[in-house]
Amino acid sequence: MADRVGNRGYVTYALRRAAQAVVVILLAYVLTFVVISVLPGDPVTTTLRNPQSGFTEEQIARIVSYYGLDQPVLVQLWHSLSRFLTGDLGVSLRTNLPVSHLVAEVVPSTLVLAASALAIAVVLAFTIAFGVQYLPRPFGPALRAFPSLFLSVPTFLIGLLLIQLFSFQLGLFRVIDSDSGLATFFAALTLGIFVSAQIAEVLIANLDQEARQEYAGVARSRGLGQVQLLLRHLLKPSALPVVTVLALMVGEVLGGSVITEAIFGRAGVGSLVQRSVSTQDLPVLQAVVTLAAVVFVVVNLVADLVYPLLDPRVRLLAGQRRSTARPEPGVPEPGVAAR
Amino acid sequence: MAPQDRLTTTTLTRHPLPAPGVAPTDGPHPAALLRVEGLSVAYGGDEVVSGVGFTVAAGASLALIGESGSGKSTIARALLRLLPAGVGRASGRVEFDGREVLGLPERHFRPLRGRTLGFVPQDPNSSLNPVRTIGMQAQEAARLVEGIDAGERTDLVLETFAQVGLTDPRRAYDAYPHELSGGMLQRVLIGLAVLPRPSLLVADEPTSALDVTIQKRILDLLSGLRESLGISLLLITHDLAIAAERAESLIVLKDGVVQEAGPTASVFARPTSAYARQLHADVPALNPDRYADLRAVGATRAADPSTPVKIEVRGVTKTFGTDGNRITAVNGVSFAVPAGTTHALVGESGSGKTTAIRLLLGLEQPDVGRIVVAGEELHGRSHASLRGVRRHLQLVYQNPFTSLDPTWRVERLVREPLDRFAIGDKRERSQLVRAALESVGLGEHLLSRKPSALSGGQRQRVAIARALVVRPDVIVLDEPTSALDVSVQADIVDVLLRLQAELGLTYVFVSHDLALVRQLAHTVSVMERGRIVEHGTVTQIFDDPQEQYTRTLLDSIPVGAGSAS
Missing domain, CATH: 1.10.3720.10 (MetI-like)
Known part of the structure; x- marks a missing residue:
């Protein structure tokens, strides 16, 4: 009985922590997006109109509309976020390759x-x-x-x-x-x-x-x-x-x-x-910063989930971690015989 | 708790124990098991123990008595050679079984620890590793027994747990320390100490962290094991009554120097040194009428039906926890306190005393019932007007070592309530602070000290001055002396009674120590599991207790009578 209640407490705790982790990742994505969009400098001008990149005005227009760069920032954020949620990280401005491809190439080494x-x-x-x-x-x-x-x-x-x-x-x-x-x-x-x-x-x-x-x-x-x-x-x-x-x-x-x-x-x-x-390759930057946030959040989630299993003093009450060093004064001490 | 009290008499097959009550067959204590000569211990340059000598014969018991700072615990640590490394230095001669051990290299001394020298620590709650199960730690003691395999070791641990009165040894074995109560942990620690069958058990204030009823059970257990296993006992305590009840001879220590030594009967009944006489006078149980004169003022008020009622608590119930795990901490509690008298709430840990006073102080809201202080309803009022009532309702907390901010000076500590309630201007506050300190017997030279530069007794006086400074009518005293030595306790009781006689204060006194209650209080409520089981004047409760629970509490008071055989 006590074990079952304990397990339920752990599951509640784990679910709550996982949900918090997802929220943190989404917030990190939004924050990165906002920071990048208020940064000085226009990537379209510096990257796409750079003569060396060899884009024609037509291609530039296509890229601009693909990223919705001609639309208000909030709409851009919405599009970017919905693409992110479906796993689409976009295309690199510098190499014209999918961002996920670039990232997958370097991740194993790191x-x-x-x-x-x-x-x-x-x-x-x-x-x-x-x-x-x-x-x-x-x-x-x-x-x-x-x-x-x-x-x-x-x-x-x-x-x-x-x-x-x-x-x-x-x-x-x-x-x-x-x-x-x-x-x-x-x-x-x-x-x-x-x-x-x-x-x-x-x-x-x-x-x-x-x-x-x-x-x-x-x-x-x-x-x-x-x-x-x-x-x-x-x-x-x-x-x-x-x-x-x-x-x-x-x-x-x-x-x-x-x-x-x-x-x-x-x-x-x-x-x-x-x-x-x-090179102000914004889609790649956005992806890498988000990746870092995901790694950080996931690792800390794992630490949070493992800790209660290692330290017997940590009890999970209503999905929260509490240290039960001693019973509260005035509350009968739980005895072995009483359980 | 009750079923655990029996000293279970399990017979061990591999380690046969004599039946309890049967004395070892070697006849009356032959040679000295432990002989200490000219033992001195210094921490850095300060000598805290000077030239102490005593002997403990095989199977005998000796008590070291003294207040904190007398060096009694230091002696215990020096005997076990567990003084803090690099700081403490012991010199002199300690012979164990005729062999000098103080100068022995550590690797030759270590085999003695546990095997021949057992140790029972002071605070069971901090004496076991919190992140390892009790069983894992018990195995360490079992490994000291030679010639048995792993399975036999576990059996031996479980048998020992049963022997020290743990009703469910398997549960205790699998539990982590925080899952057991203090009394059960002390049983575990005693079990671990006696398991390898040492010839001497050093018990350093083994019950000072426990309730009186549990104290009695633990001391009974130690006496029983001593007799049945023939183990010698070196008992360290600050309570003369406990020492006299449990040891054959006594050594009285002060400032690291022996004041008096001899057989219990003579030292206890006819103390010759001034200090031993003082210790005797400070034990509440031995001097129930010590403060009769001071107490008489309140007693007259309590007996007079025309005295106004200061505090009225009626039908108060408080439940904590959510559906699955509800605990009714206070259950239909009612009592009334006449102005200028002391009402005692008595009971063990978990009886609901603390919750009762939290309700009285307005720190918790009752589920049912009402509390009226000086004609003012305490609950269901605004925060601001509750503050007004609280000014007349002050608390002295039990542990002056933790209740005062260590970074503040005495002046600020005592002045704080005046600042909070915005009483008087700067000059008036300063006068009020001085007056409050004077009334608890502290000089002005302490104003600029921090708590760390004060003794325990001085700290508790500061805490009382802090409560007094706003001129309250009611002071709630939450075990105000439980963290202090008996001699300091006597001081504090004296201050409290004097203040009551002079200022007509009403006290609510919370304690588990009935002997102290008898010296101090006028009326008593005995609490058990959130209910008041018995209620009456001090005379009624002490001379004619009606409830079994009250009698148990009364029986637990050590009085030094019937000293150990």
Whole structure:
């Protein structure tokens, strides 16, 4: 009985969160559209009437009417939104190819980069956090400085250093061959170092805090050593907030990939954005920004949906997440026997 | 709760237990199990324990008594070598079974923890990992028992849970800590401590976070296990009555120095040190008439039928929750309080006391019933006029460690209600603040302090001054001393009674401590599960209780009588 009610609570919660996610994506689309349309500069003039593009006045008129560029902004938004909802992302102004085609071309490469960067970040962050706790005196405390160091050094500098050292000096990979395994690894490392810093800081702070909790001392009174205490007791409560941080980091990774791809000469979403901005290829920009919003929202939705399954203290009440640390005063405490 | 109280006598096949009540066969306590000599502990440069020495014989029980800051918990931590790393330093000699352990390297000491030295912590609610099931944590204790496999370990845990009086061991095993009540969690923790059969159990204020009735059950459980398993007990407490009831010998500590030590009978009955005498005088249960003179003023008012009624609560009911999960927190509660007297609401956690006073303060709306304070109907009025009534209705919250904003200074804390109600100009407010502080016995030099620079007793005086400063008629006291030591509690009770005699204040006093109620209150309502089960004057309730529940509460008061054998 209790389980069934619990499941119903979870389903309500999940549906509510999913609905919110859809609303956020639509809002992101509208907002992008509005921002792009108020930007100075007329893409029709700069792109289509550019002699190099080779469009005839007739073609230009067709493109203009296809996008409804001659119509009021609100009507344009309506058309654009309804096309988006049917999965039609439009046609690139620069290449005249379908936007979905352009995006699909670059997404896998960025996905590989982002996923490896996140994986490297997580491994690095946990290594640093454990080292801080358990390495002997001069080394452990010294590691504490690393996260803030990683945060304060710009990504491009780390990237250039890695290229200088491992490509030019040691010749481990060739910058020209940007899709090789090692090149991808170093690109991901560049991005991962930056991302790991914020995860490591959360983890170090949480481990410190959990180690000071009453229960940690009581667990030691049961004869647990430092390593057992860490693995059995401190790790899980300290790592739970990392789920939330990781989801937020996805935004950083997407932003950081623009710079990293430029440094390592990789074709990806970042380079596509770069080209589209410089040529004012609005349909592509609109699609990429929306794609980023979708990824961000979906990842955070997953984090929200997974969290209640990991943390037993989070109870779902009327579709909302609540922490039930202790029963309210004045309300009878739920007893095991009473259930 | 009731069925869990029985100490279940499960016999373990692999770990045979002597039947409860049967003393260990080694005869009367042979050699010293624990011998402490010249133990000193320093945090940084501050020595908090100085040259403490005592011995605990095998199977014996010893209580360390003292107020907070006396170093008693520090001694417990030092014995288990769980002092904060790098900060706390212990010196002296601690012998366990004839072997010096204070200087032992950690890897040689660690096997002793749990196996021979068991520990029962103070606050059960924060002593188990919140994100792991109780069973997973119990397995850690079971792993200390050698020569049994995984299945046998689980059986052993379940048997131990049954033994400490958990009615449904399997449920407790699968539960997360937040799913059990404080009393049940303390049973779990005691179970985990005794499971590997240690020879000494160190219990650091094992009941100070629990209700009186649960306190008695937990102490009974500890005494029972001590007898049936032959475990020695080092009990740490601030309550002399508990210590005298549960231990064979006592050590009285103050500021890290032993004041008095000896067999319970002599220390308790004929304390020789001034401090031990003071502790004895501060225990409410041992001195029910300590404040008889001050209380007499209100008692006369309560007995006089012409005294006007200050508070009238009639037929009030409050239900929380939605359809599936409704809880009637307060159910048809009625009582009346004559002006200038103290009415006590007594009951355990969950009895509805807190909801009752929230209704009285106008913080909740009753579903049914009415509440009249000083002739004014409290509910169904506008927000503005409710504020006017609230000025005469102030609250002193139970925990002064959390109820005062840590970033504010005393002057601002006490002045805030004056600012809120826009009383007087700047100069008058300043005078009123000083007057309020003086009336609770605090000097002007404290005005610029922050709460962190005050003791617990001083903080609670500030909280009382804050309530007093707007000159209310009624003060609601929500367990105002439950977070404080007995000696500080005596201070606060003295201040409260003095103020009532001088200013004619009406108190509504919420407590689960009947001994304190007897010292302080004039009339009593006993609450159980949202209802008032018994009502009367203090004399009626204490001398002639009618209800079984009231008798249970009365029986739970530790009085130090019949000290442990």
